[in-house]
Amino acid sequence: MNRKIKRAAVLGSGVMGSGIAAHLANVGIPTLMLDIVPRELTEAEEKKGLSLEDAAVRNRIAASNKEKLKIQKPSPITSKKSLDLIQVGNFDDHMEQLSEVDWVIEVVVENLDIKKKVYDQVEKYRTEGTIVSSNTSGISINDMAEGRSDDFRKHFMGTHFFNPPRYLKLLEVIPNNDTDPELLAFMKRFGEDVLGKGVVEAKDTPNFIANRIGTYGLLVTVKEMLEGGYTIGEVDSVTGPMIGRPKSATFRTLDVVGLDTFIHVAKNVYDNVVGEEKQAFEVPEFMKQMNEKGWLGAKSGQGFFLKKKGKDGSVIFELNPETMEYEERKKLKTNASGMAKQEKGPKRKLRALVNAKGDRAGDLVWNITKQTLIYSADLLGEIADDINAIDEAMKWGFGWELGPFEMWDAIGVKASVERMKEEGANVPAWVEEMLEKGIESFYKTENGKVYFYQDGEYVEKKVNPKEINLKLLKDVKGVIKKNAGASLIDLGDDVALLEFHSQSNAIGLDTIQMINYALEEVNKNYKGLVIGNQGKNFCVGANLGMMLMEAQDFNFPELNLVVKQFQQAMMKIKYNEKPVVAAPFGMTLGGGTEVCLPAHSIQASQESYMGLVEVGVGLIPGGGGNKEFYLKQLRGLPEGVDFDLQKVTNDVFEKIAMAKVSTSAAEALENGILDDQTDAISVNGDHLIHDAKQKVLSLHNAGFQPPKRQKVPVVGEPGYATMLLGAKGLANSGYASEHDIKIAEKLAFVLAGGRLKYGTLVDEEYLLDLEREAFLSLIGEAKTQQRMQHMLMKGKPLRN
Numbered sequence: 001m002n003r004k005i006k007r008a009a010v011l012g013s014g015v016m017g018s019g020i021a022a023h024l025a026n027v028g029i030p031t032l033m034l035d036i037v038p039r040e041l042t043e044a045e046e047k048k049g050l051s052l053e054d055a056a057v058r059n060r061i062a063a064s065n066k067e068k069l070k071i072q073k074p075s076p077i078t079s080k081k082s083l084d085l086i087q088v089g090n091f092d093d094h095m096e097q098l099s100e101v102d103w104v105i106e107v108v109v110e111n112l113d114i115k116k117k118v119y120d121q122v123e124k125y126r127t128e129g130t131i132v133s134s135n136t137s138g139i140s141i142n143d144m145a146e147g148r149s150d151d152f153r154k155h156f157m158g159t160h161f162f163n164p165p166r167y168l169k170l171l172e173v174i175p176n177n178d179t180d181p182e183l184l185a186f187m188k189r190f191g192e193d194v195l196g197k198g199v200v201e202a203k204d205t206p207n208f209i210a211n212r213i214g215t216y217g218l219l220v221t222v223k224e225m226l227e228g229g230y231t232i233g234e235v236d237s238v239t240g241p242m243i244g245r246p247k248s249a250t251f252r253t254l255d256v257v258g259l260d261t262f263i264h265v266a267k268n269v270y271d272n273v274v275g276e277e278k279q280a281f282e283v284p285e286f287m288k289q290m291n292e293k294g295w296l297g298a299k300s301g302q303g304f305f306l307k308k309k310g311k312d313g314s315v316i317f318e319l320n321p322e323t324m325e326y327e328e329r330k331k332l333k334t335n336a337s338g339m340a341k342q343e344k345g346p347k348r349k350l351r352a353l354v355n356a357k358g359d360r361a362g363d364l365v366w367n368i369t370k371q372t373l374i375y376s377a378d379l380l381g382e383i384a385d386d387i388n389a390i391d392e393a394m395k396w397g398f399g400w401e402l403g404p405f406e407m408w409d410a411i412g413v414k415a416s417v418e419r420m421k422e423e424g425a426n427v428p429a430w431v432e433e434m435l436e437k438g439i440e441s442f443y444k445t446e447n448g449k450v451y452f453y454q455d456g457e458y459v460e461k462k463v464n465p466k467e468i469n470l471k472l473l474k475d476v477k478g479v480i481k482k483n484a485g486a487s488l489i490d491l492g493d494d495v496a497l498l499e500f501h502s503q504s505n506a507i508g509l510d511t512i513q514m515i516n517y518a519l520e521e522v523n524k525n526y527k528g529l530v531i532g533n534q535g536k537n538f539c540v541g542a543n544l545g546m547m548l549m550e551a552q553d554f555n556f557p558e559l560n561l562v563v564k565q566f567q568q569a570m571m572k573i574k575y576n577e578k579p580v581v582a583a584p585f586g587m588t589l590g591g592g593t594e595v596c597l598p599a600h601s602i603q604a605s606q607e608s609y610m611g612l613v614e615v616g617v618g619l620i621p622g623g624g625g626n627k628e629f630y631l632k633q634l635r636g637l638p639e640g641v642d643f644d645l646q647k648v649t650n651d652v653f654e655k656i657a658m659a660k661v662s663t664s665a666a667e668a669l670e671n672g673i674l675d676d677q678t679d680a681i682s683v684n685g686d687h688l689i690h691d692a693k694q695k696v697l698s699l700h701n702a703g704f705q706p707p708k709r710q711k712v713p714v715v716g717e718p719g720y721a722t723m724l725l726g727a728k729g730l731a732n733s734g735y736a737s738e739h740d741i742k743i744a745e746k747l748a749f750v751l752a753g754g755r756l757k758y759g760t761l762v763d764e765e766y767l768l769d770l771e772r773e774a775f776l777s778l779i780g781e782a783k784t785q786q787r788m789q790h791m792l793m794k795g796k797p798l799r800n
Helices: 015-026 043-047 060-068 080-085 095-100 112-125 141-145 150-154 181-193 210-228 232-238 251-257 259-270 275-280 285-293 335-342 346-354 360-378 387-398 404-411 413-422 429-436 470-477 509-525 544-552 556-574 591-596 625-635 645-657 665-671 685-701 716-732 738-752 764-779 782-794
Strands: 008-011 031-035 086-090 103-106 131-134 156-161 170-175 198-201 305-310 313-320 325-328 443-446 449-454 457-460 486-492 495-500 528-531 580-582 586-589 601-605 608-611 680-682
Touching (some): 015 031, 015 086, 015 156, 031 060, 080 086, 080 665, 095 112, 103 112, 141 156, 150 156, 156 181, 198 387, 210 232, 210 259, 210 275, 210 387, 232 251, 232 360, 335 346, 335 360, 346 404, 360 404, 387 449, 404 413, 404 443, 413 429, 486 509, 495 685, 509 556, 544 556, 544 782, 556 764, 580 685, 586 591, 591 625, 601 608, 601 665, 625 764, 645 738, 665 680, 738 782, 764 782
Parallel strands (some): 008 103, 031 086, 103 131, 495 528, 586 608, 601 680
Antiparallel strands (some): 305 313
16 A cells, blocks of 8 residues: 555644644644634734634634643644644634545544534545544544445544653554555554554454553552552552552542543443443542542642642642541552562562562552453453553553553462462453463563464564564674673674663763774674664763762872773764764763764654753763764854854853753754754654664665864854853853853863964864863862762752
8 A cells, every 4th residue: 555644634623632733743744733613702802803704713722722832841842843834724614625634633522423523524525545533532433433435434543642642652543344454554554653653453442442451440549549548649659660650650640631531531431331340430439529629630730639838848748538638648668668669670569569468568559450450351352452452552551661461470470360369359261271271471582572372372473673672682692792881782784783771871981991892893893883772761971970989089080081081982983984873862961962973873762852961060071072062063054155153152052051951852953963964863762773773774885984084163262252251141140150150161161172263273182182171170179079969869950
C-alpha cells in the first residue's frame, strides 16, 4: 500500500484535540483543527463591535485553544514554529476542507449520538480512501461505524492517544469489523515511524486495554486502602517508584488526571460489564462526595491532596476519607518498605514487598498486585490477543516500568499462584495449564530475541526493525571492551557503539579512557562510531562529586590533568578519521552536550534536553564546550556574507551564562546546539540507535573526510568589554549575584580569546588553555564549591 499522510484534520480542539494537533504539527504534518461556532459574543468581542458572523468570532474556540498550547505545562509543542502548521476553523464553515486531508481524527465529546452527527458531515466531505479515526477512550468503534458507507467503515478505526500526546508513548489502535487489514498495518507502522508512538492493537471492548486495567488497578488500591485502614499518603508512599510506577503513585495520579475524568472512565466500564467485575468498577462513596464538592484535583486546587502555605514554605495535606477533612500527609514506613528501598531495580523492589507477609506495606502491595495480575490474565483474549500487548499498553500508557505479566515473572509465577490459591483466589485456567506444562515464566530470552507465552507455547515477539535493544545485543554479540564507566559494543554492519553506564552516565576518567580506546578500535576495524546508550538519560555531565573532592583536597594538578584529558578526548572525536555520531536523549547536560558538539553529526531524540549548564554549579564548560558551541554558530552562518562576530559571540555568551537548556531537540536546533545541515531528529526514541547507525553508514558511504583544522576568529578585548557590560547590567537589575558576575567575567574572557585585537585568528588549543585555566580558577572558589555541594545534596542550583 503506497499511502502517505501529508495533511490531517482534527475535529475538536479541547485539551485532547489540541494536544493531538500539536503532536502532528511537531512531526511536521500540517493540520486543520476545527471546533463548534460560538453562540454568544464575549465581552471583549462586543467592545470590538464584532458580530456572530465575523470569522474571528466563528473560529474563536479553535483559535483560543491553539493559543493555550503556548502556555500549557508541560509544553505540548516542541517549538513555537509547530503552531504555524495548525490552521484553525469551525464545523460550519470549513468542513469542505476535509476533502484535502489524508486523515481525519475525531476528538469531540464522548457521546455516541454527537459523534455520529459529526460523521454525517465527515462522510459528506471526505474523499474516498481518506482515513477516519476516533480518539474515543471507551465508546464502541463498531457502534460508531454503524450505518456508514462501505468505504468509510473500511477506512475507519479507533486511534486512542494518551494525554499528553507529546509525552505519553501509547497509541491504542482499534479496528472495527470492516477495517481494511492493510490500512491497519499501515497505521501501526505510521504510528511508530512517524508519530514516534508505541502502538498496540486493542479489541473493541470498554476502555480498551490500558484504561481498563489501569482503572481497575486504581480502584482496587482505593478499596484496599479503605479495608486495611491505610491513609492516602501511606498508599502513595509505596505504590510509586517502589513498585515500578511513576512518582505520582496512586492518588497524585488521580489528582493530575482529574477525579471527574476518572469517574467517567470507571462508569464506562461499570455500565458495560456484569457481576463481580461490575462491583469492582463501583466508585467508593467518598470519591463521589469529592466529585460533588468539586474537589477534582490539580485543576480545582484540591483533591486527594491539598497544598497549604506554612511558615517554612508549602505543606502538603492528605484527605481523610472518613472525616472528609485534610490532615498532615503520612508515609508508610515498615521493615519491608525499608528493604525495598535498598534493592536495585523494580523487579527486586517488588519482590521484597510482596514476599513480606504480615508487614503492612508488604500486605498492601501483595493484595493490590494479586488482584491486578489475576484481572489482567482474565482479560487475555477479550481486550487483546496476547500478553505482550497488555504489558506494553500499561508501560507506555500508565508509565509502569513492568507490565502485569512482567510483574508476575518478577515475583515468581509458580510460588505466587500457589499463594493466591491458598488465599482462595480464582487463578485463570490458562495460567494453571501453563504451569502444568512445566512452563514457569511468561517471557524468555534466547539468542537476542524475546519470546512470550501464547496458546501453550512460546512465540517470538515481533519488533520494528528500527528497534535496537542494546541489552539483548550484548547478550548475543558480547562486549568488545568495558570498564566501570563505559562499554564498546559491536552494532553490526561494521559500526561500533560507545555506551556510557556510570551512575547518571556522568563522565569520569574511566569514560574518557573508553572514548580514547573506542576511537582507536574504530579507526582500525570499523566504519564509524555511535556514542549512545539506553539509560534514563544520555549524560548529566561530568562527575561532579569527584571534581569537588579533588578541589577540596587542593589537588589542582590532578584536576588540571583530568580536564586536559577530557578536552583532548573531545578533540580526538572531532578530528577522528572515521565518522562519529552522537545519539543524545533526555537530559544531555554540561559534559553530555560537550560530548555531542564535536561529533561529526548528532542524531537527537525528539525529547532531548540539551545545554551547557555549568554556571549553575559555579563553573564554565571545561571540555571544549565553549569553543565548540561558538564554532558551531560560526559554521551555521551563510558563506560569503559579512556577519557581526560580536553578535555571534554575545549570543553564545548569553546562552552559556544563562545555562539555557532546550526543552526539545527542535529547540536545541533553534538554540544552535543542533545544526539542520549536519544533524537530525528521531521522533521515536526506540529508533534512535538505529537512526544514528544509519547516519554513520551514510557518512562512510559518502567518502567521509574529517574536518580540516582551522584558525578561529575572536572578538578580543573590545568584545570582552561588551560582554561584561551586559553581565553587569543584569547585576544592577538584581538578576545576578557577585559570584555570577565573576563566572560571567571568566566566560567572557574565554569566548573573547583574551586580551587580543578584534578579529584575531587563534588556534583551538589556545582557546582550550584559556577555558581550562578559567575552569580551574573557578573550582577553587569557596562559593563555587558551595554550589557544587548543594547540587550534589539537593539536586538543584544554589544562588549565592
